[in-house]
Amino acid sequence: MKLTDISNDINEWFDGSGPLSDIVISSRVRLARNLAGHKFFSKCSADEKQEILEKLKGVILPLDIGDEIAYINIDQTDELKKNFLIERHLISRNHAFSTGPRGVIIAHREFFTAMINEEDHLRLQVLKAGSQLEECFDLINKIDDMIENKVDYAFSEKYGYLTACPTNLGTGIRVSVMLHLPALKMTGHIEQFLKATKTMKLAVRGLFGEGTQAIGDFYQLSNQVTLGISEKGIIAKFKNEIIPEIVEYEEAARKQLLSKNADLLDDKISRAMALLKNAKLISSQEALLLLSHIRLGLNMHNKLGASTPAINELYRNSRNQEFENPISVKMINRLFMLTLPAHLQLNCGKVLDPAHRDILRAEIIRKALNQQS
Amino acid sequence: MQCQICKKNEATIHLTEIIDGVRSETHICQDCAQHQGIVVKSQMPINELLTNLLASQPDDEEIAGTLGIAKSCPDCGFTLDHFRKEAMLGCPNDYEVFEEELKPLIEKAQDYNSTHCGKVPSKMPVTKKQKIEFTNLQKELEIAVQKEDYEQAAILRDKINVLKENSNKPDL
Numbered sequence: 001m002k003l004t005d006i007s008n009d010i011n012e013w014f015d016g017s018g019p020l021s022d023i024v025i026s027s028r029v030r031l032a033r034n035l036a037g038h039k040f041f042s043k044c045s046a047d048e049k050q051e052i053l054e055k056l057k058g059v060i061l062p063l064d065i066g067d068e069i070a071y072i073n074i075d076q077t078d079e080l081k082k083n084f085l086i087e088r089h090l091i092s093r094n095h096a097f098s099t100g101p102r103g104v105i106i107a108h109r110e111f112f113t114a115m116i117n118e119e120d121h122l123r124l125q126v127l128k129a130g131s132q133l134e135e136c137f138d139l140i141n142k143i144d145d146m147i148e149n150k151v152d153y154a155f156s157e158k159y160g161y162l163t164a165c166p167t168n169l170g171t172g173i174r175v176s177v178m179l180h181l182p183a184l185k186m187t188g189h190i191e192q193f194l195k196a197t198k199t200m201k202l203a204v205r206g207l208f209g210e211g212t213q214a215i216g217d218f219y220q221l222s223n224q225v226t227l228g229i230s231e232k233g234i235i236a237k238f239k240n241e242i243i244p245e246i247v248e249y250e251e252a253a254r255k256q257l258l259s260k261n262a263d264l265l266d267d268k269i270s271r272a273m274a275l276l277k278n279a280k281l282i283s284s285q286e287a288l289l290l291l292s293h294i295r296l297g298l299n300m301h302n303k304l305g306a307s308t309p310a311i312n313e314l315y316r317n318s319r320n321q322e323f324e325n326p327i328s329v330k331m332i333n334r335l336f337m338l339t340l341p342a343h344l345q346l347n348c349g350k351v352l353d354p355a356h357r358d359i360l361r362a363e364i365i366r367k368a369l370n371q372q373s
Numbered sequence: 374m375q376c377q378i379c380k381k382n383e384a385t386i387h388l389t390e391i392i393d394g395v396r397s398e399t400h401i402c403q404d405c406a407q408h409q410g411i412v413v414k415s416q417m418p419i420n421e422l423l424t425n426l427l428a429s430q431p432d433d434e435e436i437a438g439t440l441g442i443a444k445s446c447p448d449c450g451f452t453l454d455h456f457r458k459e460a461m462l463g464c465p466n467d468y469e470v471f472e473e474e475l476k477p478l479i480e481k482a483q484d485y486n487s488t489h490c491g492k493v494p495s496k497m498p499v500t501k502k503q504k505i506e507f508t509n510l511q512k513e514l515e516i517a518v519q520k521e522d523y524e525q526a527a528i529l530r531d532k533i534n535v536l537k538e539n540s541n542k543p544d545l
Contacts, residue, residue: 034465039449043463119461141492148494154465157501159479160489162465166479169468171491195385201484227479228486230509233516 001070001108003081007346010337011088011110011127016329018130022299023247025178025207025218025333026129028089029136029235031144032163032172033122036152040164041117049117050101056116059150060105065143067107074102080351083342089127091115112143119164120172122147131243133175133235141231160227170227175234177243178207182217182296183253186264193249200242201225216288217296221246251304254296258306269297269310277369281355282362287339291365295332302329323371335365376402446470503540510536 013026034040038052057071074082074095082096091104095118102117115123124147126140154162160170168174184190197204207218221242223234257265272293276282282290297314300306317327325331337343339361345352348360374384382402445452451463453474462468468475480487490512493505510533517526 036465039464040462042459042461043449043451144492145495148496152496153494155494155497156465156468156489157505158488159468160491162468164461166462166475167482169479169483170486170489173491192383225484225486227483228488228490228512230491230512233490233513 001068001072001106003084004346006088006108006110007084007343008338010330010334013111013127013129014333014337015129016333018128018132020243020247021130022303022329023180023250024131024243025180026127027131027133027136028125028127028174028176028178029133029140030174030176031122031124031140032120032161032168032174033124033144033147034120034154034162034164035122036154038121038154041119041121042164044100044117046100052121053101053103053116055151056114056122056147057103057105059147060114060116063143063146065107065112065139067109067112069105069107069112072104072106074104075100080342080345084346087337087340087342092118092123094119095123112139120168131177131239133177133238133243137175137231137235167224168226171229171231171234173226173231173234174222175238176220176222177238179219179221179246179250180217180292180295180299181219181246181250182292183257184250185217186268187253187256187261189249189253193246197221202242216285217292218288254300254304254306258300258304258308262308265297265300265306266308266310268293269308269314273310273313273369276365278366279362281358282365283354283358284339284341284361287361287365288336291332291336294327295329298327298329298332325368325371327369331368335368339364374400376400376405378402378405378408444471500540503536507533507536 013028016025018024018026035052035055038044038048041049044052061069061071063069072085074085074091077085082091085091085104086093086096088110090106090110090113092115095102095104095115098118100117102115104116105114107113111127113125115125124140124144126136126143128136156162161172163169163172181190181193184193194204201224203222203224205220205222206216207220223238225234229237272290276287276290276294279286294314297306297311298318301311301315314327317323320326338347341354341357344357344360344364352360376382376384377399378401382404384400384402386401386403386406388399388401443452446463446467447470448466449463451467451470453471455461455463462471476487488508489505490509493502510529514526514529514533517523517529
């Protein structure tokens with residue numbers, strides 16, 4: 001599998017499909033596992049790391065997971081490709097930039113990855129579009145069972161699956177949903193949402209770019225507690241309580257914008273469209289924020305039947321048969337991903353400094369949006 | 374509820390003070406609380422939390438004093454000092470060797486839970502599996518009762534009884 005084969009398009013879990021996908025972009029379940037009889041990764045010698053890597057590769061690569069799988073040796077991957085894999089959510093920053101024998105097994109359709117020798121010996125991940133946590137868990141659980149038949153995991157009766165950091169102890173599960181919450185931001189309710197997540201013991205991160213302040217209205221919400229609550233219990237809480245509540249808040253905010261602040265909404269979308277269609281230089285932060293407003297406009301039309309001059313123009317563009325690539329949520333998602341720094345560089349075949357990336361990013365977005373006018 | 378100080382923002386901090394037996398309540402917003410010097414604890418990164426927790430425990434010398442030696446894991450050589458620096462354990466055995474020292478930290482990081490509930494490796498002996506299954510069902514029963522979902526609670530109670538009968542160990 002060549003990375004350039006996948007770098008020109010979005011992955012399956014980001015194509016704008018799936019239940020509640022106007023707000024819940026994608027769902028992810030991760031399991032942390034360690035092999036019994038070995039030290040944890042940070043204490044392993046290079047030889048022991050190699051031994052673990054070979055053992056797990058030998059077990060996982062022949063598995064039938066419903067798609068072709070490929071192995072990438074992260075220790076021998078250059079920085080640009082590592083950053084690309086991070087942007088695709090296929091490996092973690094920690095895995096990319098640690099040292100020693102380590103690698104990742106990836107399903108070609110990118111719904112499954114297995115990081116070997118991350119903080120734990122094995123980090124399994126399944127991603128799906130929209131709100132599909134149960135489906136993610138069913139698949140990852142099956143894969144975990146298949147692996148467990150062939151290896152002995154470190155497990156204690158009291159603490160469950162033993163992990164290098166006690167924060168993952170027990171089930172080793174991290175359940176995340178990636179959310180698009182532009183209306184909560186516009187109506188000034190996002191702080192309340194962030195405070196509520198803290199009391200619910202949930203962690204919030206940005207979806208694109210770690211540690212950045214402006215994350216373009218995209219949030220990744222995960223459980224923090226992994227001990228004393230079963231996998232199914234955590235998922236049920238997300239599915240039956242957390243997700244419906246957030247979706248309801250965001251939908252209420254969208255309706256409030258439409259009924260009380262339609263001018264503000266229309267202005268945001270018009271400005272976003274004007275800037276994106278004309279800018280000659282655009283940073284990834286600015287692109288993220290503006291594309292977020294377009295995405296909101298499209299989804300408000302599709303879901304709520306919203307009608308403002310800017311939304312109507314977006315709708316006309318999306319219906320025009322003469323256009324090769326009519327504007328759509330999928331197309332906007334594609335622009336999000338393809339204009340991320342490592343994607344830009346991998347697709348143009350060379351390393352670019354930030355200023356040149358801003359030029360190229362603006363060009364790609366202009367081309368995509370102006371074909372319609 | 375409106376902030377009692379600025380009368381603009383939503384009051385999100387609710388203080389109750391009892392002075393000389395007289396109770397008073399104050400409702401204020403985050404900004405005014407900060408202005409008044411009331412510390413509102415924000416979410417702390419988990420590594421920081423763990424390091425702080427360990428730092429608040431007796432230091433190595435004190436532990437060495439009580440245990441007679443500076444404790445280290447016979448399998449991986451891990452010490453608490455190592456954990457303080459990296460927030461990572463050295464090997465699975467550390468959970469047993471340092472059980473006492475890690476217990477408060479695990480409970481704090483895991484919302485005061487201290488026992489596994491959930492998946493069990495299929496290779497595990499049946500009796501051990503049943504024991505964990507029993508814990509799982511009890512936990513689910515607690516949640517069902519909390520939610521006043523008595524139909525579900527009855528189903529769970531029956532499952533627990535079946536498990537007890539099957540295991541022939543009433544005190545499982």
